[in-house]
Amino acid sequence: MEPIAEIASYVGYVYPNETVIPWTVMIVIYPYLTGLVAGAFTMSSLYQVFGMERFKPVAHLSLLTSLCCMLIVPLPLLLHLGHPERAANPMITPHTTSAFAVFGYMASFYLILLVLENWFVFRPYIIQQAQQRKGVMGLFFRVLTLGSYDLSAKAMAADKKWIMALAITGIPGAHGLHGYVGFVFGSLKSREWWSSDLMPPIFLFSAIISGIALLVVIYVISCRLRKVPVDMDCLKGMSYALWGFMMFALLLEGVEFASLMYRAREGIEIIKEYVSGPLIVPFWTMQIGIGSVIPLLLLTFMAWRGTRGTALYNGLVLSAMLVLFSVLMMRWNVVIGGQEIAKTGKGLLTYHAEVIGRESLLTSAILLVAPFVLLWGAVRLFPPWVETEVHAPEHA
Amino acid sequence: MTGSATVPDTDSTSKDSVQELSQEQLSQEQLQRRSVLRFFGAAALGCGAAAAAATAVSSQAATAIDKPEIPGYDWNQHHWGYGIDATRCIGCLRCVEACKIENNVQRDAHHFRTWVERYVYLEGEERPHIDSQADPVNIAASGSEKEYRFANRYKDAKVDKAFFVPKMCNHCTHPACVQVCPVGATYKTEDGVVLIDHKMCIGCQYCVQACPYGARFFDDRLQATNKCTWCYHRITKGLLPACVEVCPVSARVFGDLKDKQSPISKFLRDNRTHVLRPESGNAPNCYYVGIDKEVS
Numbered sequence: 001m002e003p004i005a006e007i008a009s010y011v012g013y014v015y016p017n018e019t020v021i022p023w024t025v026m027i028v029i030y031p032y033l034t035g036l037v038a039g040a041f042t043m044s045s046l047y048q049v050f051g052m053e054r055f056k057p058v059a060h061l062s063l064l065t066s067l068c069c070m071l072i073v074p075l076p077l078l079l080h081l082g083h084p085e086r087a088a089n090p091m092i093t094p095h096t097t098s099a100f101a102v103f104g105y106m107a108s109f110y111l112i113l114l115v116l117e118n119w120f121v122f123r124p125y126i127i128q129q130a131q132q133r134k135g136v137m138g139l140f141f142r143v144l145t146l147g148s149y150d151l152s153a154k155a156m157a158a159d160k161k162w163i164m165a166l167a168i169t170g171i172p173g174a175h176g177l178h179g180y181v182g183f184v185f186g187s188l189k190s191r192e193w194w195s196s197d198l199m200p201p202i203f204l205f206s207a208i209i210s211g212i213a214l215l216v217v218i219y220v221i222s223c224r225l226r227k228v229p230v231d232m233d234c235l236k237g238m239s240y241a242l243w244g245f246m247m248f249a250l251l252l253e254g255v256e257f258a259s260l261m262y263r264a265r266e267g268i269e270i271i272k273e274y275v276s277g278p279l280i281v282p283f284w285t286m287q288i289g290i291g292s293v294i295p296l297l298l299l300t301f302m303a304w305r306g307t308r309g310t311a312l313y314n315g316l317v318l319s320a321m322l323v324l325f326s327v328l329m330m331r332w333n334v335v336i337g338g339q340e341i342a343k344t345g346k347g348l349l350t351y352h353a354e355v356i357g358r359e360s361l362l363t364s365a366i367l368l369v370a371p372f373v374l375l376w377g378a379v380r381l382f383p384p385w386v387e388t389e390v391h392a393p394e395h396a
Numbered sequence: 397m398t399g400s401a402t403v404p405d406t407d408s409t410s411k412d413s414v415q416e417l418s419q420e421q422l423s424q425e426q427l428q429r430r431s432v433l434r435f436f437g438a439a440a441l442g443c444g445a446a447a448a449a450a451t452a453v454s455s456q457a458a459t460a461i462d463k464p465e466i467p468g469y470d471w472n473q474h475h476w477g478y479g480i481d482a483t484r485c486i487g488c489l490r491c492v493e494a495c496k497i498e499n500n501v502q503r504d505a506h507h508f509r510t511w512v513e514r515y516v517y518l519e520g521e522e523r524p525h526i527d528s529q530a531d532p533v534n535i536a537a538s539g540s541e542k543e544y545r546f547a548n549r550y551k552d553a554k555v556d557k558a559f560f561v562p563k564m565c566n567h568c569t570h571p572a573c574v575q576v577c578p579v580g581a582t583y584k585t586e587d588g589v590v591l592i593d594h595k596m597c598i599g600c601q602y603c604v605q606a607c608p609y610g611a612r613f614f615d616d617r618l619q620a621t622n623k624c625t626w627c628y629h630r631i632t633k634g635l636l637p638a639c640v641e642v643c644p645v646s647a648r649v650f651g652d653l654k655d656k657q658s659p660i661s662k663f664l665r666d667n668r669t670h671v672l673r674p675e676s677g678n679a680p681n682c683y684y685v686g687i688d689k690e691v692s
Contacts, residue, residue, distance in 0.1 A: 015610025016530035022601040082599015082619030090578035100578035
């Protein structure tokens, strides 16, 4: 018989079958990436739907980022499944009472929506390239035009309507996708740590802050690499957005935690033991202290003092990186944390992640880097920058 | 023995009829039998060629979908239930061993279709000490993860109260595991058993998470979830689940709830029973006698 790689050590009494942790670090990465998808889309919607001009420099970049993350989202799930070759079955033969069964439809719908919106947004650029370029790349762009070279005012107006419609549909699409991820956990009554009505909004708001934070970091890095000045007005706007959504995210999480402790249902003793012991580093220190309190204080301070220039730049980038780390730790503490508290309510397990292997830390690192490798290529094919934007000719 | 299920013995009645069958019928029946074997896995091998004859009869009566083709068995005629008298259990763990062998469960300390918990209240302590056969101290006592024994670890302590509690899948009326399965690979049969179709299972382990009893586990040989079936391959042939069969003290009781004279009906009539975690809303179907408030 094959040796089992991951046997959890435990204290107290746990059911014998619980010593193999069912959901590994792959299921930590999966909601993290889905969250980045939803968050980045929110960022683009602020410009596309709500017309916030200051976010124009990141509007197209956030759409591309969302798409690149979305393309990687299925991978952690496929790596986790015992039978990845049956991964399409929830869509082919869905079991309608399962929260999981709907995921395939929602994810596919959203992916199509993202591809369409990206296509409309980059259509003028695609047409320009199709007309200018030769060879393989010329062919590539000619295929992407889908035979339409129409950049007339009428066509552009139609495109704009499409973009608006897709962006509006995308808001419930992206947020529904991620809210559903919260529901997968929140609807399980077998684990007190997960079983909460607040789980979907908690996942949603943490997703939004992770998306905004990601865009801050990517935008700043992209400006550096392209040696162009950062649009400080855009950055300032992002710092406000990050601060505002963080308030909601932290408030919801605080309320959830408070009601869990206050309700104090069966098994609360072991939860208290867990919170005051194994969670000191991953939850209290990393997620709350370093990842939430420090950036929140920093952002508040900067907003209060009206910080500008380099100080704002440095403060916001640092805050954004800490928020990205915090949300990753939040996913870890929810997914792994829930499983470390035994269903017996009388024991605690410790998850030992594999370093190398199918569902390992190494795989996780690769999966976390993969969207940005894709993005690296995508921005070369479809530059999302304001200065490279192709406008329809006036006379057309 | 604690009693027997009431499915007619098809083997003896169908032996004669096999001889009367034409070659054509036989080959047709062999095909049907093959589908039965595929459905229930290798455990159905023991049913013998005679069982094939009855397949023809039952398959005609069977509905077009879902209903399994089992010789002489109609799942609408039965509703199985399971009783556990914890006051009788002596913690010999023959049930665990029998289950592992009968169902070819991984012979390690992390995969069990059934297990036994020991609750020991020591003098002056409020909370019990709980362990199962999978506890490292008990494995050390048996010398192997493949053998099961409760170590005499409290021999020098003053014990106030102690008892054993056998555990397994509760084959709930409203199973959370069935609710969450994205492909319907795990399902509730008409006769009250929760089964898994390993050919459909995608191995997401959502059901493992959803079960509040820790009854499910991931079988790395199948790359799918596995759990107790109340030995469905046995009970549909009129036999008892292996754990019930081997229990030397009749702590485990099994039978048909539709038969008022069955051991389980008698058990439920004669005792006031508990179920585990009734607040979960799963409506479990393993009925306990003699358990304590600490048991969940």
